[in-house]
Amino acid sequence: MEDNTFDSEVKSKLENYEATGFDPTALASLHHQMATVSILPWYRNYRTELLVGSAFLFTILLIIWSQWLFTSRSATILEREIMSLRDQVQEFERLQTERQQTKSMNPDTLKYFDEQDKISSDEYLSLSSTIKRLETALQEVLVEQVKQKDVVGNQENNLASQDEEPLNQKTNLSFTKRISPHSVATESRRAIARNFPIDPASPERNLSTKAIRDIKKHYHKGLSIQVAPVFSLSKGFYNPGNGRFDLSVGLLGDFITSPSISLETGILYTQRHYSISSDLAQRNVLPGIDESLGELSNVDIDSWIYEMPVNIKYRYPISMKANWIAGLGYSTYLYTKQLIEYDYQYNQSASLNSAYTINRAKVYSGTLNLMLGFNSELKNKKILETSIYYQQGLGKMGIEETIPTFVGLRGAYWFQVK
Amino acid sequence: MVIVEQDLYKLLDSCGKGNRTSQDRLYKEFYAYAMGVCLRYSRTREEAIEIVNDGFIKIFTNLHRYSRGLSFKGWLRKIMVNSAIDYFRKNEKHYNSLDISRGQYEITGASVLDQLAEEDIIAAIQRLPPSYRMVFNLYVIEGYKHEEIANQLNISEGTSKSNLAIARSKLQKILITEQADQLNRGQHGG
Numbered sequence: 001m002e003d004n005t006f007d008s009e010v011k012s013k014l015e016n017y018e019a020t021g022f023d024p025t026a027l028a029s030l031h032h033q034m035a036t037v038s039i040l041p042w043y044r045n046y047r048t049e050l051l052v053g054s055a056f057l058f059t060i061l062l063i064i065w066s067q068w069l070f071t072s073r074s075a076t077i078l079e080r081e082i083m084s085l086r087d088q089v090q091e092f093e094r095l096q097t098e099r100q101q102t103k104s105m106n107p108d109t110l111k112y113f114d115e116q117d118k119i120s121s122d123e124y125l126s127l128s129s130t131i132k133r134l135e136t137a138l139q140e141v142l143v144e145q146v147k148q149k150d151v152v153g154n155q156e157n158n159l160a161s162q163d164e165e166p167l168n169q170k171t172n173l174s175f176t177k178r179i180s181p182h183s184v185a186t187e188s189r190r191a192i193a194r195n196f197p198i199d200p201a202s203p204e205r206n207l208s209t210k211a212i213r214d215i216k217k218h219y220h221k222g223l224s225i226q227v228a229p230v231f232s233l234s235k236g237f238y239n240p241g242n243g244r245f246d247l248s249v250g251l252l253g254d255f256i257t258s259p260s261i262s263l264e265t266g267i268l269y270t271q272r273h274y275s276i277s278s279d280l281a282q283r284n285v286l287p288g289i290d291e292s293l294g295e296l297s298n299v300d301i302d303s304w305i306y307e308m309p310v311n312i313k314y315r316y317p318i319s320m321k322a323n324w325i326a327g328l329g330y331s332t333y334l335y336t337k338q339l340i341e342y343d344y345q346y347n348q349s350a351s352l353n354s355a356y357t358i359n360r361a362k363v364y365s366g367t368l369n370l371m372l373g374f375n376s377e378l379k380n381k382k383i384l385e386t387s388i389y390y391q392q393g394l395g396k397m398g399i400e401e402t403i404p405t406f407v408g409l410r411g412a413y414w415f416q417v418k
Numbered sequence: 419m420v421i422v423e424q425d426l427y428k429l430l431d432s433c434g435k436g437n438r439t440s441q442d443r444l445y446k447e448f449y450a451y452a453m454g455v456c457l458r459y460s461r462t463r464e465e466a467i468e469i470v471n472d473g474f475i476k477i478f479t480n481l482h483r484y485s486r487g488l489s490f491k492g493w494l495r496k497i498m499v500n501s502a503i504d505y506f507r508k509n510e511k512h513y514n515s516l517d518i519s520r521g522q523y524e525i526t527g528a529s530v531l532d533q534l535a536e537e538d539i540i541a542a543i544q545r546l547p548p549s550y551r552m553v554f555n556l557y558v559i560e561g562y563k564h565e566e567i568a569n570q571l572n573i574s575e576g577t578s579k580s581n582l583a584i585a586r587s588k589l590q591k592i593l594i595t596e597q598a599d600q601l602n603r604g605q606h607g608g
Binding site: 019029 | 441
């Protein structure tokens with residue numbers, strides 16, 4: 001018999017088979033088992049549904065209550081508004097009635113106004129004609145005086161005739177610009193303003209330093225803060241040894257306490273290099289020298305340095321947008337790494353090299369900083385600052401224990417932060 | 419005893435509320451059917467009763483999950499089968515009488531199964547090792563696929579197929595032997 005046939009035969013025989021006879025011990029066993037199992041009450045099966053239903057009911061009640069509250073309040077407000085409108089309508093009706101009554105009355109005050117106008121106008125015209133007459137007389141007298149000067153024949157009058165300009169314009173007489181009361185009355189304020197054009201030359205250029213400072217002081221409020229990326233090119237001078245030009249980059253912050261004084265601080269990174277070849281008297285202080293390789297002829301020292309300056313800057317205003325700058329301060333130096341390369345002369349012709357690296361970070365006492373520079377506000381309101389600086393070492397620095405001096409040129413591009 | 423649908427629902431409601439009398443009544447009502455299923459999955463009648471009782475406890479605690487309109491018998495059967503699987507998993511480590519003999523026996527005619535009563539076939543299934551019995555029941559009677567059986571019993575599909583083949587072969591051997599015994603008994607008796 002095939003498997004499928006066998007399977008289907010078995011299935012057909014047993015699928016709906018029911019065991020015969022009930023065993024009461026089975027039920028007793030069930031009771032015993034059920035006694036050990038705590039069956040949850042029926043409502044526990046609907047716990048989630050009950051919770052959701054309760055929450056839903058509560059929400060509905062809350063909405064209904066809030067609606068009722070809102071509606072009742074709205075009704076009160078509406079009632080008040082209706083009452084107010086009714087009052088307004090009544091007032092309007094009262095005013096309309098009054099207007100009708102006033103219209104129907106005889107206008108007995110008009111005559112009075114007419115008389116007033118007429119009297120005023122007559123007096124005004126009389127005064128105006130007197131002023132005009134006097135002005136004409138004055139003008140005639142002045143023109144007569146000018147004519148007498150022409151007879152003398154001075155140089156100015158010759159030039160005046162060549163220009164063919166009206167006399168009153170060239171001589172700049174005050175009466176020529178006199179305006180009659182009528183014309184003043186007719187011109188607007190704007191028209192008057194046109195008679196006094198603003199001088200195109202900026203008055204700011206002619207302001208004194210004190211005035212500029214006062215203006216800046218006036219507009220200065222509290223502490224201003226500027227930040228700037230900084231680039232500097234500097235040369236180190238060492239004793240003994242020769243430095244080279246090294247590039248520094250960093251970020252500075254300027255805390256401006258007043259228009260003249262500010263405190264500048266930040267961090268600059270430099271990789272400095274110098275070599276000692278002439279005077280190697282200090283070689284004893286350098287680590288890693290191996291005399292067996294030959295006679296030491298040159299030492300190259302590379303230092304990875306972080307400089308943290310704190311400078312007080314003084315600004316001397318040249319104009320509203322430019323200042324001379326002088327600075328005085330102090331810098332601390334953090335040496336993170338130093339590489340010392342030794343060149344040894346061997347047998348007069350051959351040379352050998354060895355290197356010694358110091359990866360230990362160390363802080364050195366630093367330098368006294370002096371700075372002179374110039375800054376100018378650009379069109380985009382940023383400030384470009386250029387300065388030359390001098391840094392005098394205050395103590396021995398680096399593994400080589402020299403007192404360096406740095407001279408350099410610095411550029412900063414300041415952004416206003418606060 | 420045939421119970422009508424409305425009475426069944428009332429009975430189920432009452433059972434759901436924890437009425438012990440109703441639960442007893444439901445138990446008695448479906449005991450025979452549940453035993454018919456569970457006997458195939460067990461070695462002895464006691465084991466079958468244990469599976470049936472486990473199944474009924476599940477029924478009483480999960481009655482709210484039963485969807486009205488669907489066959490209660492079908493739902494009960496599914497629970498009983500699951501109880502049998504759980505029972506097998508629980509006691510799997512104790513089953514150590516694994517028979518790995520793979521002699522091929524083949525029933526050549528339908529007459530053998532026809533001549534045997536359901537109880538005889540169930541007795542023959544009960545004699546199968548537990549893992550073979552489980553696979554045979556699930557595949558042949560319940561219609562599970564090998565993938566489902568493998569998932570349920572934590573075995574591979576290959577093991578399931580292998581177990582089925584062995585179970586089938588062994589069952590055929592047992593049935594042939596049983597039929598031979600019955601014939602002998604008949605001849606001696608006749």
